[in-house]
Every structure is written in structure tokens, then in C-alpha cells.
Amino acid sequence: MKIINGSVMAEVIKSRLREENQNKQQCPQLAMILVGETPENKVYAALKEKAAAAVGAKSHSHILPAEIKKNQVLELIDELNSQNTIDGILLQLPLPDKLQPYRDRFLAAIDPKKDVDGFHPENRGLLMGGRPAFKSCAAQAVLNIIEQYSEAKAKKRVLIVGNSFDLCLPLNLMLLQSGYQVLLQPEFEREALLWCDVAVFEKGCAGMINGSFLSLLSRIQLIIDAGFYYQDTKPRGNVDTASLNGYKGALLPVPGGLGPLLIAQLMVNLTAAGERL
Amino acid sequence: MKIINGSVMAEVIKSRLREENQNKQQCPQLAMILVGETPENKVYAALKEKAAAAVGAKSHSHILPAEIKKNQVLELIDELNSQNTIDGILLQLPLPDKLQPYRDRFLAAIDPKKDVDGFHPENRGLLMGGRPAFKSCAAQAVLNIIEQYSEAKAKKRVLIVGNSFDLCLPLNLMLLQSGYQVLLQPEFEREALLWCDVAVFEKGCAGMINGSFLSLLSRIQLIIDAGFYYQDTKPRGNVDTASLNGYKGALLPVPGGLGPLLIAQLMVNLTAAGERL
Numbered sequence: 001m002k003i004i005n006g007s008v009m010a011e012v013i014k015s016r017l018r019e020e021n022q023n024k025q026q027c028p029q030l031a032m033i034l035v036g037e038t039p040e041n042k043v044y045a046a047l048k049e050k051a052a053a054a055v056g057a058k059s060h061s062h063i064l065p066a067e068i069k070k071n072q073v074l075e076l077i078d079e080l081n082s083q084n085t086i087d088g089i090l091l092q093l094p095l096p097d098k099l100q101p102y103r104d105r106f107l108a109a110i111d112p113k114k115d116v117d118g119f120h121p122e123n124r125g126l127l128m129g130g131r132p133a134f135k136s137c138a139a140q141a142v143l144n145i146i147e148q149y150s151e152a153k154a155k156k157r158v159l160i161v162g163n164s165f166d167l168c169l170p171l172n173l174m175l176l177q178s179g180y181q182v183l184l185q186p187e188f189e190r191e192a193l194l195w196c197d198v199a200v201f202e203k204g205c206a207g208m209i210n211g212s213f214l215s216l217l218s219r220i221q222l223i224i225d226a227g228f229y230y231q232d233t234k235p236r237g238n239v240d241t242a243s244l245n246g247y248k249g250a251l252l253p254v255p256g257g258l259g260p261l262l263i264a265q266l267m268v269n270l271t272a273a274g275e276r277l
Numbered sequence: 278m279k280i281i282n283g284s285v286m287a288e289v290i291k292s293r294l295r296e297e298n299q300n301k302q303q304c305p306q307l308a309m310i311l312v313g314e315t316p317e318n319k320v321y322a323a324l325k326e327k328a329a330a331a332v333g334a335k336s337h338s339h340i341l342p343a344e345i346k347k348n349q350v351l352e353l354i355d356e357l358n359s360q361n362t363i364d365g366i367l368l369q370l371p372l373p374d375k376l377q378p379y380r381d382r383f384l385a386a387i388d389p390k391k392d393v394d395g396f397h398p399e400n401r402g403l404l405m406g407g408r409p410a411f412k413s414c415a416a417q418a419v420l421n422i423i424e425q426y427s428e429a430k431a432k433k434r435v436l437i438v439g440n441s442f443d444l445c446l447p448l449n450l451m452l453l454q455s456g457y458q459v460l461l462q463p464e465f466e467r468e469a470l471l472w473c474d475v476a477v478f479e480k481g482c483a484g485m486i487n488g489s490f491l492s493l494l495s496r497i498q499l500i501i502d503a504g505f506y507y508q509d510t511k512p513r514g515n516v517d518t519a520s521l522n523g524y525k526g527a528l529l530p531v532p533g534g535l536g537p538l539l540i541a542q543l544m545v546n547l548t549a550a551g552e553r554l
Contacts, residue, residue, distance in 0.1 A: 104407040108399065122385065125402030129442030130381040163453045165406030172449065176440045176461055181469075183460040184453055192458075195472060 002250040003241070004145065010260035014054050017264075017271050021056035028052075028087040028274025030059040030116065031080045035073065036066030036096045044092060047263055055267045057274065060086075066096045073099070074109050081111040087273040088116035090266075093166070116269040119166065127173040134273075137265035139171035141258060142224050143178070144265075146198055149222045149250050157181045157195060161188045162202030167226055171200065190216055202226040204238035211243035221249045226258050279527040280518070281422065287537035291331050294541075294548050298333035305329075305364040305551025307336040307393065308357045312350065313343030313373045321369060324540055332544045334551065337363075343373040350376070351386050358388040364550040365393035367543075370443070393546040396443065404450040411550075414542035416448035418535060419501050420455070421542075423475055426499045426527050434458045434472060438465045439479030444503060448477065467493055479503040481515035488520035498526045503535050 021027065030052055034041045045061050052059040062076060080089050089110050095103055104121060112120045118134040126132035150156050158175050162168040163186045175182045183192055188204060193216040201209060206229040217223075227238035237254025244251070252258060298304065307329055311318045322338050329336040339353060357366050366387050372380055381398060389397045395411040403409035427433050435452050439445040440463045452459045460469055465481060470493040478486060483506040494500075504515035514531025521528070529535060 104403060121400075121402035121407060122398040123402065124405050125398035125400065126381060128401050128446040130398060169405040169450060169453065172453075172461075173446060176446065176449075176463055179463055181460065181462045181466070183458065184449075185458045186453055186456055189458070 001244060001247045004149065004250055004252045004257065006252055006257035006259065006261045010264035013261075013264040014051060014267060017055040017267050020271055021274070024275065026271075026274045028057040028270045029085055030057060030088045030090060030270050031083075031086045032059055032061045032090050032092060033073070033076060033080075034061055034063045034092045035068060035099060037063055041092055048090075048266065051263045051267050052270065055271065057267065057270055067098075070099060070102045070105075073102075073106055077106065077109045081109075081114065087114065088270045089114045090117050091119075093119075114273060116266060116273050117166075118170070118269070124165070124170065127170055127177070134269050135174065136166055136170040137269060138167040138226070138258065138262045139174055140268075141261040141265045142167070142171050142200060142226065142252075143174050145224060145252055145261070146175070146180075146222065147178070150198055156197045157183060158198040158200065159192050159196040160184045160200045160202070161204065162186070162200075162226070164202060168200075168202055193217060193220060196220065198222045198224070200224040200226055201238040205229070206231050206236040206238070207240035207243075208238045209244070210240040211245075214244070214246045217244075217247050217249070220247075223247075223249060223251045224258065225252060225254045228254055228259070278521060278524045281426065281527055281529045281534065283529055283534035283536070283538045287541035290538075290541040291328060291544060294332040294544050297548055298551070301552065303548075303551045305334040305547045306362055307334060307365045307367060307547050308360075308363045309336055309338045309367050309369060310341065310350070310353060310357075311338055311369045312341045312345060312376060314340055318369055325367075325543065328540045328544050329547065332548065334544065334547055344375075347376060347379045347382075350379070350383055354383065354386045358386075358391065364391065365547045366391045367394050368396075370396075391550060393543060393550050394443075395447070395546070401442070401447065404447055404454070411546050412451065413443055413447040414546060415444040415503070415535065415539045416451055417545075418538040418542045419444070419448055419477060419503065419529075420451050422501060422529055422538070423452070423457075423499065424455070427475055433474045434460060436469050436473035436476040437461045437479070438477065438481065439463070439503070441479060445477075445479055470494060470497060473497065475499045475501070477501040477503055478515040482506070483508050483513040483515070484517035484520075485515045486521070487517040488522075491521070491523045494521075494524050494526070497524075499528075500524075500526060501529045501535065502531045505531055505536070 049059045080086050107119045108121050112122050112133050118136045123132040158180050160168050172182050204227050225237035225239045229236050235255045241253050326336045357363050384396045385398050389399050389410050395413045400409035435457050437445050481504050502514035502516040506513050512532045518530050
């Protein structure tokens with residue numbers, strides 16, 4: 001098994017971006033909106049802040065109380081849209097339950113040209129036959145790995161397990177646009193493994209793919225783990241790496257895989273947003 | 278083989294809509310924009326006009342010369358957006374080659390609430406995890422047939438051949454949202470038939486699926502033909518119905534299948550748009 005080191009790849013991307021921002025003498029500015037201060041929000045915000053600093057960009061966190069009114073969120077978005085100094089705007093998801101119904105309304109309020117997450121409905125919609133200003137960072141990161149690690153992509157079959165709007169569905173569209181065949185399963189059915197060359201697991205549970213799957217993995221050349229769980233305070237993914245010794249393909253594992261690559265991809269988008277203005 | 282009569286089903290839908298519009302004492306107004314007067318444009322416009330009349334709605338064709346400037350198209354769209362009497366706006370596709378690069382810009386200019394084709398990028402994007410004002414008529418028509426003709430949809434596998442933005446991609450997303458598994462092939466690979474329960478053929482050629490496929494169709498319960506070609510002045514689809522005698526499932530054929538259902542679905546959207554205002 002070849003384990004792909006997402007952390008190292010992310011560092012390579014970020015140092016390229018750092019150089020790019022230096023050469024262009026630009027310092028892209030990211031505004032992050034956090035509604036409710038959960039431990040997860042804080043962790044993600046800190047990671048993004050650190051990545052922004054690493055590429056010569058800057059991020060500003062706007063932390064709103066969880067019980068804020070929807071109009072106040074919209075007002076903040078409007079304000080950030082109108083600020084010329086802000087290149088990218090990001091609304092940290094998920095929102096508190098009470099505001100969740102307004103998610104698409106908030107995302108639609110962000111200027112599509114500052115939508116570095118690629119979540120504006122228009123940017124999502126342009127994944128079908130158009131040219132979005134930005135694409136989902138997670139989906140782009142996975143697509144890049146697939147392009148890099150699968151030989152002769154023509155007619156390659158990619159299995160995607162899950163149907164999230166931030167990864168699975170945009171990835172599905174981006175793969176199709178690139179000429180792959182895609183099998184998307186909202187719920188995992190294991191026999192699909194016999195039919196595909198690449199497998200992306202988002203929906204599942206910690207350690208779902210383990211040694212008992214070995215015989216089903218003989219065709220699979222690349223596994224992307226896109227699950228993230230905490231078990232006994234340790235981060236785990238859908239794939240139980242340790243028990244997959246006999247697997248002959250490549251694996252983007254959790255931790256140290258998609259997480260850092262996703263954030264690096266956000267910095268790619270932010271750097272592009274910095275140029276745009 | 279059971280041949281599904283799309284024409285009859287379309288009539289049923291339209292007479293229900295006629296009643297609905299009568300009961301609500303409304304006459305929804307559809308504005309159709311045709312850029313360049315091609316024979317196809319004329320045929321489609323006439324079919325939609327006839328259907329509108331049949332359901333107690335009204336359609337108005339705006340025929341623009343093929344060499345019109347893009348700003349003039351945008352001006353007409355703006356004008357129709359602002360007219361309270363217009364409930365639905367439809368831009369007939371494909372556009373002349375010179376205007377084709379502006380397709381998404383034109384579609385994005387249409388008020389999403391009048392976008393009865395469901396082609397506004399925002400309405401397309403909301404197919405991923407959101408609630409579009411309108412959905413692609415062709416995709417909705419196919420989804421309806423699949424829901425009606427496939428028993429026990431849980432874990433049903435649907436093969437879609439093609440990656441068009443107006444049918445295949447939105448259908449893909451709508452099926453996933455409904456819990457189906459979807460295998461989408463930009464190019465057809467026949468072994469996929471052994472793995473799926475329903476097959477939707479858009480990309481192909483006249484008569485592509487013929488008697489030589491019989492042994493591969495034993496698992497397939499429903500075929501949707503979404504190809505449309507003229508051969509010796511006769512309309513033909515991807516499926517050569519006559520040679521599929523031994524096939525045991527159901528078929529939505531061409532002609533008399535998706536075509537009339539798509540137009541009926543447009544009238545469903547138009548009627549909903551009429552209520553909205």
C-alpha cells in the first residue's frame with residue numbers, strides 16, 4: 001500500500017502560493033464568519049488563519065453569537081461584500097440549528113467573486129456545464145489527487161460514497177466534466193468495489209473499511225478517505241489503515257490526508273481571489 | 278416489453294393543469310426567446326405554444342435575429358423580468374454559435390422565480406442540497422417515470438449515459454437526493470448494464486441499443502430513451518424498439534416518450550410560476 005502524504009503535499013502547495021503572493025506583491029484578505037463559538041469552529045478557524053499566514057495572506061475572524069438574528073448575518077455579509085480590501089469571504093459550516101434553514105440564503109448573499117469556498121448556489125450551479133468563479137475546495141483537492149494517482153484516466157470508474165453538497169456532489173460533477181465515470185452511492189454497498197478503480201468514502205463510520213474488505217479491493221487503485229471522526233480523542237477516518245496491509249493501491253488517509261489538502265486548496269482560491277480585484 | 282406511452286401521460290398531466298388553472302382562475306404567461314429562426318426552434322416553439330394553450334396558459338414568442346448583440350438579448354430579458362404579467366421566461370437553446378459563450382450569462386439574467394426551465398445557475402446549484410425554484414423539465418420528467426416504474430426504489434441503481442447540463446447532470450443530482458445510486462457515464466460502456474436496474478440513454482446514436490444487447494439487458498427493468506435524431510426524415514432515438522422483442526422490462530421510447538413529457542413538465546412549472554406571482 002502506498003500512503004499519500006497529504007500534509008507534505010499541502011506544504012508544497014502553500015510554499016508555491018507564498019512565492020506567488022510575494023512575486024505579485026499581494027496579500028489576499030480572507031474574512032471568516034463563525035456563528036457560535038464551538039470547539040470545532042475554533043479549530044478550523046485557527047487552521048485557516050495559520051495557513052493564510054503561511055501563504056502571505058491574512059484572515060480575519062468575525063465571531064457572531066449563536067443566537068444572532070439572520071438579518072444581522074446578512075448585514076455582515078453585505079458589509080464584507082462591499083469592502084474592497086476583502087478578497088474572500090467564508091461562512092463556517094455547519095451553522096447553529098436555528099440558522100441552518102437559511103444556509104443557502106446566506107451563501108447566496110456572498111459575492112460569487114469572493115466566494116472562496118465555492119458554495120454560492122450560482123458557483124455550484126455552474127459546475128454543470130459552466131465556469132464557476134470558485135469550486136469546492138474539498139472536491140478540487142480530491143480531484144487533483146485522483147488526476148495525479150490514477151493512470152490513464154479515460155474510462156476510469158470512480159465510486160463516491162455519500163451525497164454531501166460540499167464534497168460528494170460537486171466532486172461528482174467535476175469528475176464527469178473531466179471524462180470519468182462516476183458511481184455515486186448515498187449509502188455504501190460493498191459490491192460496488194468490484195466495479196470501480198477509485199473509491200472516495202465520505203459517508204461511513206470510523207474504521208468501516210478494514211481488513212475484511214481486502215478481497216473486494218483487488219481492483220481498486222486509489223482510496224480517498226473523506227470521513228472524519230473522533231474516537232477516544234483520536235482523529236479517525238472511514239479507513240482502518242493498519243488493517244489494510246495487503247491492499248496494493250494508494251490511500252489518502254485520515255489524518256494527514258484530505259484535511260490539510262482542503263485548507264491548501266482554500267488558499268489557492270484565496271490567492272486567485274486576491275488577483276481578481 | 279412494456280412500452281410506456283409518454284404522449285398519453287403528457288395529456289393526463291396537461292388536463293390536470295388545465296383544471297388547476299381554471300379553478301384558480303389564472304392564465305400563466307410564458308415568454309419564449311428564440312435567437313435565430315431555425316426549423317428546430319420553430320418546431321419547439323410551436324409545440325410549447327400549443328401545450329400552453331391546452332393548459333389554459335399563454336405563450337409569447339420573441340424571435341430575435343441570429344446576429345443580434347448580446348446586450349440586446351440581456352435587455353429583452355430585463356424587460357421580461359420586470360413585466361408583472363409575465364410568469365415564466367424561457368430562452369430556447371442551443372443559441373447561435375456566436376452567442377453560445379454567453380449562454381450562462383443569459384440564463385443568469387433571467388429572474389430565478391420566472392426560470393421555468395430551471396436553467397438559472399442558482400436554480401441548478403440549489404439541486405445540490407438546496408431547494409431550487411424550478412428544476413430541469415427533462416430531468417423531472419425522467420425522475421417521475423423512474424419513480425413510477427421502478428418498484429422498491431431503495432438501493433436501485435440508475436445508469437445515466439451522457440453529461441448534458443439540461444438533463445443528465447440535474448437528473449443525477451435529483452436521483453441522488455431521492456436515495457438512488459447513480460452510475461453516470463459520459464461515454465457508454467455496455468458492461469454497466471449488468472450492474473444497473475434502470476438505464477437512461479441520452480448520448481448515443483440512432484438505434485444504438487438493439488437486439489444485440491438483449492443478453493445484457495436481463496437485469497434492466499426500465500429504459501428511458503433520451504436521444505433524438507432524424508433518420509430519413511423520421512424521428513429516432515437511441516433504442517431500436519423493434520429489435521428488442523425479447524426485452525422483459527419497460528421502455529420509454531422515442532418518439533412518443535420524453536418529448537411530450539418534457540413539454541408537459543414545462544407546463545407544470547409554468548402553472549406553478551403563475552401561482553407564485
